[in-house]
Every structure is written in C-alpha cells, then in structure tokens.
Amino acid sequence: MKIAILGAGALGCAIGSTLTQGGHETWLIDRSPAHVEAMRRDGLQVDDADGSHRVKVHAATQATQVGAVDLVVVLVKSFHTDSAMRGALDLIGPDTLVLSLQNGLGHEDVLADIVGRERVLAGKTYVGGVLRGPGHIQRGVSGKLTYIGELDGQLTLRVKAIAEAFNASGLATGVSDNIIGTMWDKLLINVATGALTGVTRLTYGQLYEEPVLKATALAAVAEAMRVAQAAGIDLSMTDAEQAWNLAAEGLSPAFKTSMLQSLEKGSVTEIDFINGAVVRWGERLGVPTPVNSTLVACIKGVERAMTDRQREGATA
Structure with a gap:
C-alpha cells in the first residue's frame, strides 16, 4: 500500500x-x-x-x-x-x-x-x-x-x-x-488533561498530585459526557473518573500533553477542536458547559500572551 x-x-x-x-x-x-x-x-x-x-x-x-x-x-x-x-x-x-x-x-x-x-x-x-x-x-x-x-x-x-x-x-x-463514539471517548481523555496542563504548565506527575485540579478535570469531562448524551452519542465510559484514569495509563510522570508541548514550542494549540468542540456542541444542543468554556478562555489568554511576547521579540 x-x-x-x-x-x-x-x-x-x-x-x-x-x-x-x-x-x-x-x-x-x-x-x-x-x-x-x-x-x-x-x-x-x-x-x-x-x-x-x-x-x-x-x-x-x-x-x-x-x-x-x-x-x-x-x-x-x-x-x-x-x-x-x-x-x-x-x-x-x-x-x-x-x-x-x-x-x-x-x-x-x-x-x-x-x-x-x-x-x-x-x-x-x-x-x-x-x-x-x-x-x-x-x-x-x-x-x-x-x-x-x-x-x-x-x-x-x-x-x-x-x-x-x-x-x-x-x-x-x-x-x-461506532467511530463517532470512539472519537468522543478519546475527546473525553483530552478534555481531562490537555487544557489544565496548558494553563498550569504541569507534567502528568504534577497534575495528578493536585486534588483541586482533578476536581476541575472531572467537572470538564462530566460536562462533555452530558453533551454527548444529548447528542445521542454511544460512549464506552459511564463516569468521568474513567477518562481521568485512562488519560494517564502507561505514561510516565514526566509526560507532557500535546497541548503543553505546543505552548512550550511557541505554537497555538488545538483547543478549538477539543474543549472548544464541547462548547460548540453544548451551545447547539442547549447543554451548559461553563467549565470547558472557562478552560478555552484561559488557553486563549495564554496564547495571546505568548503571541504578544513573540511580536515584541521580533520588533526589539
């Protein structure tokens, strides 16, 4: 082939x-x-x-x-x-x-x-x-x-x-x-950790040591699951904790999410296709997504600060 x-x-x-x-x-x-x-x-x-x-x-x-x-x-x-x-x-x-x-x-x-x-x-x-x-x-x-x-x-x-x-x-x-359901399953895993590590700049080991961050992750995943349910998506997961646990399965404490890697390289992230997708589907279906909306806003703010620094460096 x-x-x-x-x-x-x-x-x-x-x-x-x-x-x-x-x-x-x-x-x-x-x-x-x-x-x-x-x-x-x-x-x-x-x-x-x-x-x-x-x-x-x-x-x-x-x-x-x-x-x-x-x-x-x-x-x-x-x-x-x-x-x-x-x-x-x-x-x-x-x-x-x-x-x-x-x-x-x-x-x-x-x-x-x-x-x-x-x-x-x-x-x-x-x-x-x-x-x-x-x-x-x-x-x-x-x-x-x-x-x-x-x-x-x-x-x-x-x-x-x-x-x-x-x-x-x-x-x-x-x-x-059920590839659409499979895609949502993977989306839940990305929702659990990507934006949080992008905002905090934490590795997986650090992220999973902070109970308050776990609570935020579970809230974001639960929102996404409610959106999927409203859309009639057949998920393999039944609770947010599964996504949180699967996200770290087989990965070292030093692992960095792709979202964090992008920011460290000075690149914008895929937030619009991850947490942003949850927000768009939620708006379409009438399902509130305040946690994911907040995470999107935070990442957009991080990206804005990064691009402003790049511009300042280019003109210095």
Missing part, C-alpha cells in the same frame, strides 16, 4: 515509521525543511522500547513530490487541516482514501468539504510520540491501540483492508462500527 502521512511530526513519524517497517511505501510529508532533510539524509532516528535505531523513510515537504497514494493519514495540527489538505491534492487519485487520526472533533467535516465525504474515514489512536529534534523521535507504539471506521458505521471491506495492513505492520488497529 502506498501511504502518505500528512503532518510528519512526532505522532506522524511514529505511525509512518511503523508502517514503513511493515513494508508499505510510506511518505512522511512535513513543512519543516530541516526535519525532512534530516530524514532524507540520515533516515529517521527512532527511540522506543527496543532501543535507538534508524529507519530509512521517504520524506517530502510537498505533495507534488509524492503523487497519488492509496491512503492519506492526516495528522497535521487541527487548525492546519484545511490549508494542508488543499495544498496536498496531488495525493488524491481516483480511489484514494483520507483518514484523520487527529485529536478532537470536526476534522472529518473539513476534509469532506475538500475531497468529498465518500473518501473520508475517521479514527483515533493512542500511539504516542515525542519529537526530539529534526529527524529524531521517541515512539510509543507497543500496546497502543488505534481505531478506524466509516463515518456511517458500516463495516466495509476498504476499512477492514486498512486495519489488516496496519495490524500486519505492528500497529494494533481495530475497526469500529
């Missing part, structure tokens, strides 16, 4: 390198010239449970260098989804499928507007990755599940074929007939 990873950051490289080692022609597409050049020159350095090794990968900064593929796996930051996909239409052939494994909700609608809803698949992954430097990642794949499915819940041959290819490569993947 010829696969393009659109957005070869930490997670994209973790998944892409695994599929490469599984024998698929996998292209890692990223807008960072330094990152792509390092991968082209030296291969991708992967640190994982088996030690540190280099994986020879295909890497590109432009879709024109790749051409049409069988599958596009979208892993760009949420706010880049529209521009990234519109700039990568050279990847789309007559039978190309587009699979979003991004955090949060709403990417499928963005992608469908560009490539057609009939091409779009949805999914969620618990694979982990940390970008250590250009061409260098820490990969967490072992024991981490990925779920994919059709937007209408049908168990089609095409989605089963992708799952089989992923599984054969060592990327444990299940097919879901």
Whole structure:
C-alpha cells in the first residue's frame, strides 16, 4: 500500500515509521525543511522500547513530490487541516482514501468539504510520540491501540483492508462500527488533561498530585459526557473518573500533553477542536458547559500572551 502521512511530526513519524517497517511505501510529508532533510539524509532516528535505531523513510515537504497514494493519514495540527489538505491534492487519485487520526472533533467535516465525504474515514489512536529534534523521535507504539471506521458505521471491506495492513505492520488497529463514539471517548481523555496542563504548565506527575485540579478535570469531562448524551452519542465510559484514569495509563510522570508541548514550542494549540468542540456542541444542543468554556478562555489568554511576547521579540 502506498501511504502518505500528512503532518510528519512526532505522532506522524511514529505511525509512518511503523508502517514503513511493515513494508508499505510510506511518505512522511512535513513543512519543516530541516526535519525532512534530516530524514532524507540520515533516515529517521527512532527511540522506543527496543532501543535507538534508524529507519530509512521517504520524506517530502510537498505533495507534488509524492503523487497519488492509496491512503492519506492526516495528522497535521487541527487548525492546519484545511490549508494542508488543499495544498496536498496531488495525493488524491481516483480511489484514494483520507483518514484523520487527529485529536478532537470536526476534522472529518473539513476534509469532506475538500475531497468529498465518500473518501473520508475517521479514527483515533493512542500511539504516542515525542519529537526530539529534526529527524529524531521517541515512539510509543507497543500496546497502543488505534481505531478506524466509516463515518456511517458500516463495516466495509476498504476499512477492514486498512486495519489488516496496519495490524500486519505492528500497529494494533481495530475497526469500529461506532467511530463517532470512539472519537468522543478519546475527546473525553483530552478534555481531562490537555487544557489544565496548558494553563498550569504541569507534567502528568504534577497534575495528578493536585486534588483541586482533578476536581476541575472531572467537572470538564462530566460536562462533555452530558453533551454527548444529548447528542445521542454511544460512549464506552459511564463516569468521568474513567477518562481521568485512562488519560494517564502507561505514561510516565514526566509526560507532557500535546497541548503543553505546543505552548512550550511557541505554537497555538488545538483547543478549538477539543474543549472548544464541547462548547460548540453544548451551545447547539442547549447543554451548559461553563467549565470547558472557562478552560478555552484561559488557553486563549495564554496564547495571546505568548503571541504578544513573540511580536515584541521580533520588533526589539
């Protein structure tokens, strides 16, 4: 299978390198010239449970260098989804499928507007990755599940074929007939910790030591669960504590959420597609979401302060 990873950051490289080692022609597409050049020159350095090794990968900064593929796996930051996909239409052939494994909700609608809803698949992954430097990642794949499915819940041959290819490569993947519910399950986990660590700048170990922060996390998750219930979403979780516990499962105390990593790198976050999605759905359904609204406002404030400092530094 010829696969393009659109957005070869930490997670994209973790998944892409695994599929490469599984024998698929996998292209890692990223807008960072330094990152792509390092991968082209030296291969991708992967640190994982088996030690540190280099994986020879295909890497590109432009879709024109790749051409049409069988599958596009979208892993760009949420706010880049529209521009990234519109700039990568050279990847789309007559039978190309587009699979979003991004955090949060709403990417499928963005992608469908560009490539057609009939091409779009949805999914969620618990694979982990940390970008250590250009061409260098820490990969967490072992024991981490990925779920994919059709937007209408049908168990089609095409989605089963992708799952089989992923599984054969060592990327444990299940097919879901309730992928929207699965996406909400993952959203609850992101709601539990992402914004709180972004505001406080705490690692997981620090976050989980503070009872007052746990109480806030549980309140935010409970709001999201009420929104999901009003929307008729079939969740696998029955209480907020499950999301809180699952969020930290298998992670070290030093782990930092992707939201915190974004802020530390000076980048805006995906808050609009996580807690912000809960707020939007709540407004649509008439379900109050004061805790999530407050977390969104706090992160927006942190982002504003960060961009103001960047502007001041640029003009100094």
